[in-house]
Amino acid sequence: MPDAIIRAQGLTKSFDKGDLALEDVSFDIYSGEIFGVIGKSGAGKSTLVRCLNFLERPSAGEVYFQGEALSGMSRKKLYQARQSIGMIFQQFNLLMQRTVLDNVCFPLEIAGWKRETAKKRAAELLELVKLSEKAGTYPAKLSGGQRQRVAIARAVACGPKALLCDEATSALDPETTRDILSLLRDINLRFGITIVVITHEMQVIENLCGRVAVMDAARVVEIGGVREVFSRPKSEAARALINTDGEAAALLRFLGKNGVSIEEVLGHVWHDN
Amino acid sequence: MFGMIIKGLWETLYMTLFSTFLAYLFGMLIGIVLVVTDKGGLFPVAALNKTLGLIVNLARSVPFLILLIAILPFTRLVVGTTIGPTAMVVPLVVASTPFIARLVESSLKEVDSGVIEAASSMGASPLQIIYKVLLPEARPSLILGAAISTITILSYSAMAGIVGGRGLGDLAIRYGYYRYQSDIMLITVAILVIIVQILQEVGARLARFLDKRLK
Incomplete structure (x- = not known):
């Protein structure tokens, strides 16, 4: 495996009221990959992505960017590190003037x-x-x-070396979403920029990511290759995400009626690909 | 009579514009500090924010006429006299600075927090965010606030007569009211109305012209 460009280690974030937004989250993001984080709203995805560039300071744990701990950086050093970590948002956040x-x-x-x-x-x-x-x-x-x-x-x-995408396509229609996803894929291939995608949409993960982390109630409950996680989800949260997805649910109903198991079909689909 | 009114007009404009300039300078600074040090701001300092907020509120609760008289010793200390338009500038600035600080504060708070977050994510320092994001993005609203401030100061300046501050308001009271010369009163009031109209209109047009969201 290549080196981790971003390493999250035991990230925990609690807010004033004592609610935990993140609880002991650890993972490595490898240089050049497209890494997805999926979960329902309120699972802690947005807090997680903001901890990766210290827009939110974690209450405990550490983030390493290119091997260097963010918490140990001076302000100036942190600002410089952020110049190497781009970020895009759901609401675009352009300067209107x-x-x-x-x-x-x-x-x-x-x-x-x-x-x-x-x-x-x-x-x-x-x-x-x-x-x-x-x-x-x-x-x-x-x-x-x-x-x-x-x-x-x-x-x-x-x-930048990495690009964080916080629900970057959630405010867009399906066609525009496809355009943006292919632009992101293009940027990843052409410049080798590592991309971290935060989303609640399965389709975004399926189309873009190599690996995915599934979040539920402030924790990462499952992490692995996208196909592996979606075909054989180990966690309740991953199963729920797959089942609530409109298309998947319809497909499951259709298959159920015809007495075919989902594993069988998915096995064929991926085999053919 | 005509000369007297022209002189009054000049004194009023002098007091108003000079005071507005100074008060806006101080008010803008305090407004920025209020926003930046607020909870969830760029550089939260709760103690400073609370103290400053309290001072601003206290200063704003004192009626202008009382403040004007109460700070006469301070006025003498600053400009060496308590009479005339220049002496009037001191209480005008003291009274309107906290008002302007609140206007600036509310203008800056209108700036989308997402845009500020985006700037932070690009490695902008709090200072860069203030002058590259907060102020430019709030510009239309700040200009409208400046027009409102100028008009408020203009109306305050009309009370200058009480302490021999001169200007149009002074004329209206001394000649128009005390001496029953209603023609002078009407003319001065008419001039004040016109000035307010011009200020408001120019401010609104400028704000609209500079607001790139409308283009």
């Missing part, structure tokens, strides 16, 4: 780039996400899919 181009310039300004070089780099990135013609427009004029493309361009502007 800046043009598309200037949004992409923003992280470069933070990293201390010169205005001219930053602009050139931002223009290249807009080309990558196919939004060159929107460079001078303001985000308010863009569709959700276009906004997320700008956010992706912005998140990879500084050439």
